[in-house]
Amino acid sequence: MRSLTEYLWFNTPEKRDYINITDKVADTVRRSGIKEGMVLVSAMHITAGVYVNDAEDGLIHDIDEWLEKLAPFNLNYRHHRTGETNGDAHLKSLIIHHEVIVPITAGKIDFGPWQQIYYAEFDGQRRKRVVVKAMGE
Amino acid sequence: MRSLTEYLWFNTPEKRDYINITDKVADTVRRSGIKEGMVLVSAMHITAGVYVNDAEDGLIHDIDEWLEKLAPFNLNYRHHRTGETNGDAHLKSLIIHHEVIVPITAGKIDFGPWQQIYYAEFDGQRRKRVVVKAMGE
Amino acid sequence: MRSLTEYLWFNTPEKRDYINITDKVADTVRRSGIKEGMVLVSAMHITAGVYVNDAEDGLIHDIDEWLEKLAPFNLNYRHHRTGETNGDAHLKSLIIHHEVIVPITAGKIDFGPWQQIYYAEFDGQRRKRVVVKAMGE
Numbered sequence: 001m002r003s004l005t006e007y008l009w010f011n012t013p014e015k016r017d018y019i020n021i022t023d024k025v026a027d028t029v030r031r032s033g034i035k036e037g038m039v040l041v042s043a044m045h046i047t048a049g050v051y052v053n054d055a056e057d058g059l060i061h062d063i064d065e066w067l068e069k070l071a072p073f074n075l076n077y078r079h080h081r082t083g084e085t086n087g088d089a090h091l092k093s094l095i096i097h098h099e100v101i102v103p104i105t106a107g108k109i110d111f112g113p114w115q116q117i118y119y120a121e122f123d124g125q126r127r128k129r130v131v132v133k134a135m136g137e
Numbered sequence: 138m139r140s141l142t143e144y145l146w147f148n149t150p151e152k153r154d155y156i157n158i159t160d161k162v163a164d165t166v167r168r169s170g171i172k173e174g175m176v177l178v179s180a181m182h183i184t185a186g187v188y189v190n191d192a193e194d195g196l197i198h199d200i201d202e203w204l205e206k207l208a209p210f211n212l213n214y215r216h217h218r219t220g221e222t223n224g225d226a227h228l229k230s231l232i233i234h235h236e237v238i239v240p241i242t243a244g245k246i247d248f249g250p251w252q253q254i255y256y257a258e259f260d261g262q263r264r265k266r267v268v269v270k271a272m273g274e
Numbered sequence: 275m276r277s278l279t280e281y282l283w284f285n286t287p288e289k290r291d292y293i294n295i296t297d298k299v300a301d302t303v304r305r306s307g308i309k310e311g312m313v314l315v316s317a318m319h320i321t322a323g324v325y326v327n328d329a330e331d332g333l334i335h336d337i338d339e340w341l342e343k344l345a346p347f348n349l350n351y352r353h354h355r356t357g358e359t360n361g362d363a364h365l366k367s368l369i370i371h372h373e374v375i376v377p378i379t380a381g382k383i384d385f386g387p388w389q390q391i392y393y394a395e396f397d398g399q400r401r402k403r404v405v406v407k408a409m410g411e
Contacts, residue, residue, distance in 0.1 A: 001138040001275040001411045003310040005379050036140040037272060038177060040312060040377055044386030046327045052235055053183045058215030059227055066228050070207065070344065078332035090333055091340050094370065096231065098326055101238055101375055103177055103270045105142050110268055112181030131384055133377045135311060135410065136272065137138045138275040173277040174409060175314060189372055190320045195352030196364055203365050207344065233368065238375055240314055240407045242279050247405055249318030273409065274275050 003135045004032035010048075012124035018060045019119045021050075021130070025102065026109055028132045035107045037136015042099035044131055047089035047123035049096035055116040067092045067122075089122035096120050104136055140272045141169035147185075149261035155197045156256045158187075158267070162239065163246055165269045172244045174273015179236035181268055184226035184260035186233035192253040204229045204259075226259035233257050241273055277409045278306035284322075286398035292334045293393045295324075295404070299376065300383055302406045309381045311410015316373035318405055321363035321397035323370035329390040341366045341396075363396035370394050378410055 006028045008021060021041070029039055041050050053059070068088075077087025100117060103110040119130055143165045145158060158178070166176055178187050190196070205225075214224025237254060240247040256267055280302045282295060295315070303313055315324050327333070342362075351361025374391060377384040393404055 001311065001409075003410070005310070005377070005384070036142070037138065038270070040375055042375070042377060044384075044389065046386075046388050051231060053227060053231060054216075056216060056219060058218050059224065062214045062216050062224055063228065063231065066208065071340065077336045079328075079330060079336050081332050082330060087333065087336055090327055091337070094325060094327060094337065097234055097371055099375060101177055101179070101236060103142070103179060103268055105268075105270070110142070110181075110270075112183075112266060114183050115181065129386060131377050131379075133312070133379070133384075135138075136140070173279070174275065175407070188368060190364055190368060191353075193353060193356060195355050196361065199351045199353050199361055200365070200368065203345065234371055238314055238316070238373060240279070240316060240405050242405075242407070247279070247318075247407075249320075249403060251320050252318065272275075273277070 001135055002034055004028060005133045008130040009127060010119060011127045012121045015124050016064060017121040017124055020055050020116050021119050022117045025117050025132055029104055029109060029134050032134035034104055034134050034136040037104045039102045039104060039134040041117055042131050044129045047086050047093055048128055049093045049098050049120040050100050051096050051118050051120060052100050052115050054114050070095060086123045092122045138272055139171055141165060142270045145267040146264060148264045149258045152261050154258040154261055157192050157253055158256050159254045162254050162269055166241055166246060166271050169271035171241055171271050171273040174241045176239045176241060176271040178254055179268050181266045184223055184230055185265055186230045186235050186257040187237050188233050188255050188257060189237050189252050191251050207232060223260045229259045275409060276308055278302060279407045282404040283401060285401045286395045289398050290338060291395040291398055294329050294390055295393050296391045299391050299406055303378055303383060303408050306408035308378055308408050308410040311378045313376045313378060313408040315391055316405050318403045321360050321367055322402055323367045323372050323394040324374050325370050325392050325394060326374050326389050328388050344369060360397040366396045
């Protein structure tokens with residue numbers, strides 16, 4: 001088994017943001033030379049996520065509103081007794097999930113027509129990281 | 138590392154449906170000849186999902202009602218400005234998640250007694266696809 | 275590709291519990307001798323989950339309250355016609371997800387500073403199991 005591990009850095013100007021990282025992941029896959037296998041794309045922070053869905057601005061707005069409804073910002077989380085104010089960001093990350101595994105077939109990401117990989121930031125304005133690890137032959 | 142990649146096609150008569158694909162995934166694992174590894178089962182569409190849970194009709198009905206409560210159909214999603222009406226299907230797919238990784242041990246899916254793999258369709262009545270990729274030795 | 279498969283057993287005194295299993299997974303990784311690859315950590319039951327987030331007691335309390343809000347215990351699930359009373363545990367497991375894939379880089383779990391692996395029990399007081407499968411070179 002061969003592998004290549006690379007890291008993506010983010011520092012979003014907004015607290016919440018959604019960034020299409022499909023091309024960056026495809027670059028890692030190409031550099032790895034792997035023909036058959038998978039690439040793991042995983043947030044290294046507990047207030048961010050990685051998901052696969054549509055690159056459509058209206059939908060991204062819907063996703064953001066919906067996450068705020070299911071896991072709202074408020075000041076009353078117990079987690080905030082530590083001095084933090086980002087309890088909602090942890091819960092949003094749990095819904096979206098922090099990682100995806102993407103198949104590599106014939107040297108390329110094996111996606112359907114509309115699938116795109118997104119980094120979802122829920123507590124931004126500081127440096128955060130995603131690991132991209134391609135594995136296979 | 139060896140691998141075998143196969144695709145499952147679906148065209149459900151209903152808009153929403155839940156299909157047990159455990160036997161089909163087990164077939165791919167058997168054909169791959171892989172003894173130790175994993176099989177990735179991943180929807181190739183952004184309005185469908187793949188999950189592991191119980192093959193019990195009442196529970197499947199509960200899951201469907203619950204998803205409709207958390208991510209309801211309505212006409213007011215911003216995504217619908219594109220002409221689509223399936224905003225809810227995208228959100229349902231995000232909760233359920235679009236993929237699972239299933240361990241292969243001693244040549245078989247290494248599951249507990251009640252685990253089954255389901256394809257969850259949230260915007261059916263058209264041809265859709267799942268990639269099944271077994272990897273290992 | 276090399277692999278090592280181990281199983282963790284749980285029998286929690288409470289119906290719901292959240293157990294940090296990071297050290298146990300790290301032990302499997304060390305014993306595997308794998309330098310580059312991944313470790314799959316997957317609940318073998320459909321009323322439990324595995325997730326990655328913070329080892330902070332207040333947050334764990336928040337997660338538990340939040341899951342109860344999104345997937346409440348009640349007696350009216352259709353699943354209960356089978357004689358079960360754990361419909362909510364199935365739904366909680368679907369939100370949290372039953373598995374994670376953790377990267378192994380340079381022989382170690384490749385995590386950010388706050389990431390920890392948790393076993394989430396939603397229907398405890400009986401013996402349950404998690405598979406930990408390290409794969410790589």
